[in-house]
Amino acid sequence: MFHLGKKKLSRVLTPNYLPAIIASFVVLAAGILADNQNQVVSEARMRSQVADELNPIRSKLEASINGNIQLVRGLIGTIVTEPGMDQERFAALSRSIFTERSQLRSIAAAPNLIVRMAYPLQGNERAIGLDYRKNDAQRAAVMKVRDTGKMVLAGPVDLVQGGRGLIGRFPVSIDAGGGSNRFWGIVSAVIDVDRLYNDSGLLSSKLGIDIAMTGRDGTGSSGTAFFGDPKVFGQAPVDMTVLLPGGSWHIAAVPKGGWPHTPRNAWFIRALIVAGGLMIILPMLLTGRLMSERQNNIRALRHSKAQLQELSHRLKIALDSSQIGIWELDIASGKLLWDERMKELYGKTGSVRKAYDDWKTTLHPDDIDRAEEEFAEALAAGSAYNSEFRIRLPDDTIRHIRAIGSTYDGADGRKKIVGVNWDVTADIKTRATLSEAKRQAEAHSAELEAARYRMEFNALHDPLTGLPNRRFLDQVLADRSHHFEAEARLSIFHMDLDRFKQINDTLGHAAGDEILRHAAELLRTNAKEKDFVARIGGDEFVLVRPEDSAEPDARLASCIIEAMSVPVRYKDQECRIGVSIGIAAQTKPTDDLAQILVNADIALYEAKRRGRNRHETFTGDLKTAVFKTKQTADEILRGLEHKEFIAHFQPQFCPNTLEVIGVEALARWDHPTKGLLGPHTFLKTAEDINVVASIDQAILEQALFQIYRWEANGIHIPKISVNLSYARLHDEGLIGRLEQLQIPRGRLSFELLESISFDESDVTVLSNIRRIKELGIDIEIDDFGTGYASILSLLKLTPRRLKIDRQLILPILNSPAERRLVESIIDIGTSLGIEVIAEGVETLEHARILQELGCHGLQGYAFARPMSANDLATFVFERRWQAA
Secondary structure (H helix, E strand, O other), X not given: OHHHHHHHHHHHOOOOOHHHHHHHHHHHHHHHHHHHHHHHHHHHHHHHHHHHHHHHHHHHHHHHHHHHHHHHHHHHHHHHHOOOOOHHHHHHXXXXXXXXXXXXXXXXXXXXXXXXXXXXXOOOHHHOOOEHHHOOOOHHHHHHHHHHOOOEEEEEEEOOOOOEEEEEEEEEEEEEEOOEEEEEEEEEEEEEHHHHHHHHOOOOOOOOEEEEEEOHHHXXXXXXXXXXXXXXXXXXXXXXXXXXXXEEXXXXXXXXXXXXXXXXXXXXXXXXXXXXXXXXXXXXXXXXXXXHHHHHHHHHHHHHHHHHHHHHHHHHHHHHHHOOEEEEEEOOOOEEEEOXXXXXXXXXXXXXXXXXXXXXXXXXXXXXXXXXXXXXXXXXXXXXXXXXXEEEOOOOOEEEEEEEEEEEEOOOOOEEEXXXXXXXXXXXXXXXXXXXXXXXHHHHHHHHHHHHHHHHHHXXXXXXXXXXXXXXXXXXXHOHXXXXXXXXXXXXXXXXXXXXXXXXXXXXXXXXXXXXXXXXXXXXXXXXXXXXXXXXXXXXXXXXXXXXOOOOHHHHHHHHHHHHOOOEEEOOEEEOOEEEEEEEEOOOOOOOHHHHHHHHHHHHHHHHHOOOXXXXXXXXXXXXXXXXXHHXXXXXXXXXXXXXXXEEEEEXXXXXXXXXXXXXXXEEEEEOOOEEEOHHHOHHHHHHOOOHHHHHHHHHHHHHHHHHHHHHOOOOOOOEEEEOOHHHHOOOOHHHHHHOOOOOOOOEEEEEEOOOOXXXXXXXXXXXXXXXXXXXXXXXEEEEOOOXXXXXXXXXXXXXXXXXXXXXXXXXXOOHHHHHHHHHHHHHHHHOXXXXXXXXXXXXXXXXXXXXXXXXXXXXXXXXXXXXXXXHHHHHHXXXXXXX
């Protein structure tokens, strides 16, 4: 083959064609150079066009983002000069920058890292009161702003209220005097990314380029892609950098549909090159062809002469290189002829008998019967012979042989069969290897399938209890067909373990985990086969079940509550838990299960509100009540924001001189539509949403303000009493906030409800009471006689005063026993050096009796009702109680 190719090449490279060949190479080289040059020029022109279209977009992005930031910095400059601004002032300033051509979507201010102001307020009401220090999602970013003192730009991010935005967080510091600054808080601004993109031209339908950007959170080219197709970066794009405050974006662009593989005029240039080349080469080829025809005629004669010799040579080479043995069998005589390659295959080193037995005796014992049968069938049918068998060599080596053959009639008229054998041992081993590999691959596939199943199971199940998780529950709520019959009406139980947090905090997480596993097992035990039980987080569980007339929902809930009430042993401790259950049911199978879950959660809230360890079923009335409670809670939060909670004051009198010896500050809600409301209308809801401490703080600040205001007007009030809730008493930061207030020593008392249990183990409470006294603030016990107070607790607490509850005062007119009880309390207080104030003095007869019993102070409607600060000032100045 090599020699043949060389001869053909030599015929082509004859002097007849050599000029045409040289000309062809010259034309080809010139054409390639021209085509490449055209490609380079076209590509440079195209990249310049892309850069011209991309550069204005990059500039607009930088200008828009920096412009928005400068607007916010202007607002911050105003905040620095007015650190005490309120929501109305903040909204007015924010509105002025929103009128500019900007992409700002919202702005929020968080003095002391608590969101107090936002614009626009509509849609962002829930953000008011957000404490960044307690928000896991935003705490790290906010603390970074506070610690570094630098603005941080994050995003783009998906916003909860919809759309996408960039979030810029700016530190705000105000002058603290002495050349130092004090950290005031942060201002957060949301830039609407979609508007930013649109205003910068990124979304224009007229763009002739595809654009992509990386660098989320200003991380530049090393960041993740957030706009466009990331494949753009792998297409040799035009690159630019968008500079941001504190970082950058990497922007890249390619023409629509990518770079063209060939310039638009490529085929026109190529056609010109081809046409010019043909005009040069064709005449030269025609001349060479005429000259070579004569030479070909001469060579044809020589070729015919050598053809037979060449064919014979090829056959010999093929037989020698194929390693195939050839055999022939005379069917009638049984004479078998082998060539030398056959002898090598069968390991025959000497002479052979040229008989059928030469082949038969080498067959492997396990294959001999099958091999002879297949050979005999081929002889009998006169058809093609095709077989595969093993042979045993003289050195006991096993070799696999492939044999084929066909019958023919010889020149002497005798029937013969001729065929070939070749060694297929390597092929057999390869097939065995492939078979083993296939088996291993199938086993590996089975392992992967098992691993996939485990991953799917783990993704949909709680690893601690083995129950389905919230993701699995969401799937069931979205498509119930895989678990329940289509016509079945379903009930949802939303369950929350009672006292779980106490066990988790006191005995550790291991005990908590054991309790959760125990609770899960109880739910499995009480649930039926068709019920769906899931743990959706923490100590919350959900049970979904079809309607069952044999076991109503209430009965099942009672069984679960009863089972959960049984104590659980953990190591040497006996743990007691309970469970609160909210139940909601479909009225028809098509009711939205997600809403049913919400209804069950409302019922759970009601069960916990009514004392826990019980179950409640969702009803329309319950929904209305919860809605009203939520409405009240929202109004309370709004009222705190708008300073609607005001202090009213009820004076206290000396029984002997009838002089004012103090006042009690009482919380009132100046509701914008319902008028003045007493604590009974809002206190319970305020406790539920944990804002009683905020109300107490507001009343305290107003009371302190009025002390100084009354003194300035010549009205002396010896002492003012303010309620102090247990939650606030338990606050570790209480003393710090009190130290910041200007509290005159001996003029302020904190009233503690007797229902508060003063546990010696509550270190925070006892420490706060001690430090309150050190600040010159007296301690009073309110509602004495109706709670937990004892003589020992009075000795331990050493209050300045105690107030006898009105329930004990009212009956003293007609009940000698009640009178003796009140007298005993007064005597105990007097003996301990504690002043005793009587509440609920409704009549002057009450006042006379209490004076006789030695009471130190009187408070009640017999002398004065609670009144505003101005009314109290007038009341004291004019001494109206004496006229009454």
